[in-house]
Amino acid sequence: MNILVMMLVAIPALLAGYFFYSRFLSKVMGLGSLKKTPAHEINDGVDYVPAKMPVLLGHHFASIAGAAPIIGPVLAAQYGWLPVFLWIILGGIFLGAVHDFTTLVASVRHGGRSVGTIIETYLGHTGKIIFLLFAWATLILVIAVFTKAVTHTFISHGAAATSSLLFILLAIAFGFSIYRCKIPLWLGTIVGLALLGGCLYGGYLFPFPRLWTSSQGADPMVPFWFIILAVYISIASITPVNILLQPRDYLNSFLLYAMLALSLTAIVVSPWKIASPPVTTISVKGLGPIFPMLFVTVACGAISGFHSLVASGTTAKQLDRETDARPVAYGGMLIESLLAVIALISVIYLTHSEYLERLFDQKGNANPIGAFSSGIAHLMTSIGIKEGFGRVFISLAVSAFALTSLDTATRLARFTLQELFAGSDKNSRLPHFFVKAMQNRYVATAVTVAAAMALLFSGRGLDLIWQLFGSANQLLAALALMAVTIWLSKTGKKSWFTMVPMVIMYIVTVSALILNLLKNLRESHIFIAAIVVALLGLAVALGATYIKNRYHRNSHLKKQSVS
Numbered sequence: 200m201n202i203l204v205m206m207l208v209a210i211p212a213l214l215a216g217y218f219f220y221s222r223f224l225s226k227v228m229g230l231g232s233l234k235k236t237p238a239h240e241i242n243d244g245v246d247y248v249p250a251k252m253p254v255l256l257g258h259h260f261a262s263i264a265g266a267a268p269i270i271g272p273v274l275a276a277q278y279g280w281l282p283v284f285l286w287i288i289l290g291g292i293f294l295g296a297v298h299d300f301t302t303l304v305a306s307v308r309h310g311g312r313s314v315g316t317i318i319e320t321y322l323g324h325t326g327k328i329i330f331l332l333f334a335w336a337t338l339i340l341v342i343a344v345f346t347k348a349v350t351h352t353f354i355s356h357g358a359a360a361t362s363s364l365l366f367i368l369l370a371i372a373f374g375f376s377i378y379r380c381k382i383p384l385w386l387g388t389i390v391g392l393a394l395l396g397g398c399l400y401g402g403y404l405f406p407f408p409r410l411w412t413s414s415q416g417a418d419p420m421v422p423f424w425f426i427i428l429a430v431y432i433s434i435a436s437i438t439p440v441n442i443l444l445q446p447r448d449y450l451n452s453f454l455l456y457a458m459l460a461l462s463l464t465a466i467v468v469s470p471w472k473i474a475s476p477p478v479t480t481i482s483v484k485g486l487g488p489i490f491p492m493l494f495v496t497v498a499c500g501a502i503s504g505f506h507s508l509v510a511s512g513t514t515a516k517q518l519d520r521e522t523d524a525r526p527v528a529y530g531g532m533l534i535e536s537l538l539a540v541i542a543l544i545s546v547i548y549l550t551h552s553e554y555l556e557r558l559f560d561q562k563g564n565a566n567p568i569g570a571f572s573s574g575i576a577h578l579m580t581s582i583g584i585k586e587g588f589g590r591v592f593i594s595l596a597v598s599a600f601a602l603t604s605l606d607t608a609t610r611l612a613r614f615t616l617q618e619l620f621a622g623s624d625k626n627s628r629l630p631h632f633f634v635k636a637m638q639n640r641y642v643a644t645a646v647t648v649a650a651a652m653a654l655l656f657s658g659r660g661l662d663l664i665w666q667l668f669g670s671a672n673q674l675l676a677a678l679a680l681m682a683v684t685i686w687l688s689k690t691g692k693k694s695w696f697t698m699v700p701m702v703i704m705y706i707v708t709v710s711a712l713i714l715n716l717l718k719n720l721r722e723s724h725i726f727i728a729a730i731v732v733a734l735l736g737l738a739v740a741l742g743a744t745y746i747k748n749r750y751h752r753n754s755h756l757k758k759q760s761v762s
Contacts, residue, residue: 209540213533216292221529232522237311245439250517257452260531265604267499268539273567275496279478280547290501291536294700299506300529301683306511321685331619333737338612340668342651345605350424352598359598362402370447435606436644458596465578475547491707495669500539504675512611545574616643674708
């Protein structure tokens with residue numbers, strides 16, 4: 200089968216989901232363009248800042264995409280392309296996009312506050328504390344995963360490092376010109392994109408040099424980039440969104456759109472066919488059985504709990520009109536599903552043995568980003584782009600997406616930690632000065648970054664952290680859907696479209712965490728196993744709270760009907 204056939208199935212399916220299913224959801228949720236959003240009601244100039252729909256879509260899409268929709272499908276292709284493809288399409292339409300859209304709307308209806316606040320409203324303060332602890336722990340894993348991914352890309356491709364540093368300066372200048380100098384968005388976009396091209400070309404001409412080398416042991420450039428990135432995300436976390444976050448993500452989204460457009464064009468004109476088998480095995484060494492591990496390995500391309508934190512953490516605070524939630528959240532997720540399909544295609548035109556050879560290095564370490572970059576660059580030769588330049592361009596694009604998710608995750612973790620201690624001044628067993636300190640954005644940022652760096656410097660490989668991230672991330676999606684389901688039920692609206700995905704993801708991810716725990720215990724990874732136990736405990740506690748709430752609600756309704 201030609202790889203074009205896969206796109207001819209994927210694109211109409213995703214478009215149908217957007218035009219029909221998201222319209223149904225919008226009617227159920229009662230979206231209205233005249234309702235005042237928190238971005239206008241609060242508008243503090245730091246976190247609550249109205250953004251035009253294209254700008255916010257760029258921020259939201261760039262924040263949720265990162266490298267995860269690339270890493271997951273490329274790794275999961277070891278099971279065969281068919282189950283991965285089906286999970287991306289069906290999961291994206293009926294689980295992931297529903298999750299993103301409903302959590303964004305729920306957050307907007309609760310003053311732009313997080314999913315934790317929604318849980319507190321309907322499950323009590325204890326439920327909120329449990330969720331926020333789980334969310335913060337998941338975000339620490341997100342920061343660790345993307346810091347490692349960006350570090351490896353910067354070391355392998357010095358051009359990506361140079362371009363990324365130049366891009367940060369460009370984003371600040373773009374934000375200043377749009378918001379302070381009041382330059383029209385269309386003009387700023389044209390100039391910004393031209394300068395973005397200059398950043399890419401500058402990186403290509405002047406790649407960041409390897410400052411240190413080592414003939415044996417660990418690469419000294421790794422801790423160097425860890426520290427540089429730690430400083431960057433700390434600053435990005437406390438900087439007003441319209442100075443760096445909004446303009447950087449907006450311009451960055453065009454880089455991703457360009458990669459998508461070039462990839463799609465290459466797929467259309469490419470003569471290559473799918474060479475890998477539809478299904479290869481029901482269990483993969485290093486990943487585990489196809490159920491449940493496929494559904495947590497392919498995370499962001501189908502459904503991701505991290506998206507709920509982006510939607511309710513930054514996007515809800517910038518939504519200009521309620522009706523913008525449909526293209527920003529539902530549409531943004533489907534674009535990410537399309538990216539995941541492209542990532543899958545980038546390796547399945549190879550035979551299975553060729554794919555495995557490209558995926559793993561001589562030491563047996565997986566390099567999914569490298570496999571993706573090589574695959575897409577090879578496909579782009581069919582449209583006249585040299586493979587070497589194509590590989591550099593793709594690497595630059597992926598590193599830019601990962602860096603965007605990295606600084607967004609740090610800001611979200613800061614929000615989460617501040618919210619965890621908000622309102623704890625009274626009736627708290629913790630020292631007053633400690634509670635006050637944790638409510639401070641500078642202290643909350645420092646604690647967050649320090650925790651992520653501790654995990655990174657523990658020496659755990661990307662594969663171990665990715666498996667843990669995938670399980671925790673998908674379980675976070677189940678917990679976010681739980682909060683939305685409760686809210687919809689309490690307000691008298693239909694909730695089956697969130698309840699069914701919630702149950703599916705809860706069963707899948709608890710099973711995955713249990714398998715992850717057993718595996719790490721067998722391999723004596725006690726540190727990771729302890730984290731898994733903590734995550735399982737929090738998930739089970741919140742699930743029990745939800746069931747107890749539903750039981751009491753049903754009992755109360757029965758008593759009312761009898762009386």
